[in-house]
Amino acid sequence: MSQLLTGHGSFGHYLLRIGKREDESCPHCDCDADTAEHTLGACPAWDDARTRLVNKIGPNPEEEGSLLTLRFVVGRILDSEENWAAFSHFAATVVKTKEEAERNRDRLPPSPHPPTDSSG
Numbered sequence: 001m002s003q004l005l006t007g008h009g010s011f012g013h014y015l016l017r018i019g020k021r022e023d024e025s026c027p028h029c030d031c032d033a034d035t036a037e038h039t040l041g042a043c044p045a046w047d048d049a050r051t052r053l054v055n056k057i058g059p060n061p062e063e064e065g066s067l068l069t070l071r072f073v074v075g076r077i078l079d080s081e082e083n084w085a086a087f088s089h090f091a092a093t094v095v096k097t098k099e100e101a102e103r104n105r106d107r108l109p110p111s112p113h114p115p116t117d118s119s120g
Helices: 002-006 011-015 036-041 046-056 070-077 083-109
Strands: none
Touching: 002 070, 002 083, 011 046, 036 046, 036 070, 046 070, 046 083, 070 083
């Protein structure tokens, strides 16, 4: 939960900032910026988990399409233990998957550089 609430974790934006990635794009969709807000409210990779969360905590009445925002979710998880548990489950599921994907990317060999033509 703390990774989603703080934005410090397996998010392209954060990983770029600490020098672990060369860009901040989302590896799960074609978004240019993978942030905690993107993960929580927009990334299609998490649509099923997000739908389950919305079914528990309710939709965000201030956002078209019921996009979740951190501000809305924090308010809702403070309302009840059930909402807290639903967000905790969402966060654990999504962050675990994002971390696993990041570890898998780290294991890939670096892409080979094209050979240079030394003939002149």
